[in-house]
Amino acid sequence: MDPLCVFPDPPPPLLAQTLDLGGYSWKAVGNAAIALQHEPADGWGGAVIACEDDPEGAFSIARSLRRRDNPVEPILVLVSGGQLADLEMREDLFDDFALSPFHPHEVEARLRHLFYKSGQGARPEIVEYGTLVLNLETYQAAIADRPLDLTYMEYELLKFFTTHPGKVFTRETLLSRVWGYEYYGGARTVDVHVRRLRAKLGEEHAGLIQTVRSVGYRFGQSRWQGHKAT
Amino acid sequence: MDPLCVFPDPPPPLLAQTLDLGGYSWKAVGNAAIALQHEPADGWGGAVIACEDDPEGAFSIARSLRRRDNPVEPILVLVSGGQLADLEMREDLFDDFALSPFHPHEVEARLRHLFYKSGQGARPEIVEYGTLVLNLETYQAAIADRPLDLTYMEYELLKFFTTHPGKVFTRETLLSRVWGYEYYGGARTVDVHVRRLRAKLGEEHAGLIQTVRSVGYRFGQSRWQGHKAT
DNA sequence: CCCCTATGTGAACGCTCTGTGAACCAGCCC
DNA sequence: GGGCTGGTTCACAGAGCGTTCACATAGGGG
Numbered sequence: 001m002d003p004l005c006v007f008p009d010p011p012p013p014l015l016a017q018t019l020d021l022g023g024y025s026w027k028a029v030g031n032a033a034i035a036l037q038h039e040p041a042d043g044w045g046g047a048v049i050a051c052e053d054d055p056e057g058a059f060s061i062a063r064s065l066r067r068r069d070n071p072v073e074p075i076l077v078l079v080s081g082g083q084l085a086d087l088e089m090r091e092d093l094f095d096d097f098a099l100s101p102f103h104p105h106e107v108e109a110r111l112r113h114l115f116y117k118s119g120q121g122a123r124p125e126i127v128e129y130g131t132l133v134l135n136l137e138t139y140q141a142a143i144a145d146r147p148l149d150l151t152y153m154e155y156e157l158l159k160f161f162t163t164h165p166g167k168v169f170t171r172e173t174l175l176s177r178v179w180g181y182e183y184y185g186g187a188r189t190v191d192v193h194v195r196r197l198r199a200k201l202g203e204e205h206a207g208l209i210q211t212v213r214s215v216g217y218r219f220g221q222s223r224w225q226g227h228k229a230t
Numbered sequence: 231m232d233p234l235c236v237f238p239d240p241p242p243p244l245l246a247q248t249l250d251l252g253g254y255s256w257k258a259v260g261n262a263a264i265a266l267q268h269e270p271a272d273g274w275g276g277a278v279i280a281c282e283d284d285p286e287g288a289f290s291i292a293r294s295l296r297r298r299d300n301p302v303e304p305i306l307v308l309v310s311g312g313q314l315a316d317l318e319m320r321e322d323l324f325d326d327f328a329l330s331p332f333h334p335h336e337v338e339a340r341l342r343h344l345f346y347k348s349g350q351g352a353r354p355e356i357v358e359y360g361t362l363v364l365n366l367e368t369y370q371a372a373i374a375d376r377p378l379d380l381t382y383m384e385y386e387l388l389k390f391f392t393t394h395p396g397k398v399f400t401r402e403t404l405l406s407r408v409w410g411y412e413y414y415g416g417a418r419t420v421d422v423h424v425r426r427l428r429a430k431l432g433e434e435h436a437g438l439i440q441t442v443r444s445v446g447y448r449f450g451q452s453r454w455q456g457h458k459a460t
Numbered sequence: 461c462c463c464c465t466a467t468g469t470g471a472a473c474g475c476t477c478t479g480t481g482a483a484c485c486a487g488c489c490c
Numbered sequence: 491g492g493g494c495t496g497g498t499t500c501a502c503a504g505a506g507c508g509t510t511c512a513c514a515t516a517g518g519g520g
Binding site: 191195 | 465466467468469
């Protein structure tokens with residue numbers, strides 16, 4: 001999961017502790033500019049914004065995270081009792097709020113519920129193998145939370161591999177299953193695509209696609225390969 | 231607005247008073263059967279369920295209101311601090327919760343926010359995505375507070391995109407879903423409309439519609455859903 | 461240790477897809 | 491009817507990307 005954007009910097013100690021105990025990764029930011037600057041490549045996983053001390057700065061951050069092309073979701077704001085009325089004019093800037101001082105269990109429950117809802121909204125078709133994730137609806141892929149920029153054929157090949165882990169395929173089989181049954185082309189085409197896939201997977205994951213000499217390629221760990229360390 | 235379904239009967243005095251002061255009409259029910267029996271013709275306008283005294287009965291009501299063809303929304307539950315953990319297994323039964331004893335202003339703010347959000351969902355006259363706002367009643371659109379002068383087809387295409395963010399659609403799918411199922415025309419039509427949309431969105435927002443080569447188009451930043459939030 | 465074959469690698473070629481400008485055509489209003 | 495608005499189609503250019511080739515390297519059997 002992508003880290004949460006937390007305001008202010010440093011955040012209230014109890015908030016930091018609650019997030020840590022809840023197992024969330026997060027990064028504190030002091031203003032909207034820093035929030036944009038430190039944003040992960042595929043966006044913040046959400047935001048927790050404490051408004052008590054600097055409500056103006058807090059809502060300005062919320063606004064900058066929300067009112068843009070790829071809005072951050074979910075956003076939880078922490079407010080004091082006296083600030084409750086201020087929320088009314090800013091309903092669109094947050095998804096949930098908690099009264100400060102808060103009980104850690106309440107904030108934890110709110111975050112859990114927010115992520116439940118945002119995950120529930122549109123459950124995409126996902127193919128997973130280890131840290132590798134393929135989103136079939138958006139044609140996007142990521143490994144170890146790092147987005148992969150794949151071309152169409154690379155994506156199709158990786159999808160085929162991921163959905164048939166551990167099995168060895170000859171180049172001819174791959175050509176017919178991935179490229180199409182009537183495809184007639186050189187077998188070296190497969191080699192080149194495998195090479196590019198390995199490169200994009202990164203050195204540490206290149207071993208996911210193994211060469212089986214004189215036969216073809218295999219994806220993932222073979223079942224009998226228990227004696228060999230990676 | 232349709233009356234709210236409130237549990238238990240009679241509700242805690244402070245809850246009744248809060249609802250009255252907030253201007254909500256409501257009706258107390260003692261169990262799921264009575265809730266169904268007294269339901270208005272067009273359904274409950276929402277529900278507020280206090281779980282402190284009879285959690286079993288409370289969640290059974292929530293279940294019966296939610297797990298059916300026309301689920302009641304929104305549902306706010308009131309729980310004691312010790313019941314927070316019980317919520318985890320029932321994330322789908324409520325939209326928001328408040329800790330009891332509660333401050334009237336907090337419950338008021340939560341109800342207001344719930345209705346604000348469900349107002350978005352239930353009333354289809356406004357569609358929002360980031361700074362992009364579509365008014366379905368007036369056929370007007372704006373991005374970053376700048377009005378967009380869209381033609382009919384441009385508007386329909388943008389509306390379809392905005393209501394299905396993150397997903398990739400082939401040109402054929404777009405033709406059938408936006409233009410009509412029986413439409414038979416060139417796929418390049420989609421390209422041209424996408425181009426004009428991008429132009430009218432402005433250079434800074436043109437990236438909202440992304441090209442997925444050999445596949446089609448995708449709107450908005452696809453969020454990496456699919457990881458578990460826990 | 462040598463040789464042959466299979467695979468990795470870098471680069472170049474050429475096809476396909478997309479962006480773009482412009483023309484064409486069908487309603488519609490004055 | 492004539493101009494106007496807006497949807498569709500066409501032609502062309504550019505870029506992306508799949509394919510192929512040539513060469514380097516590794517692996518394995520004799």
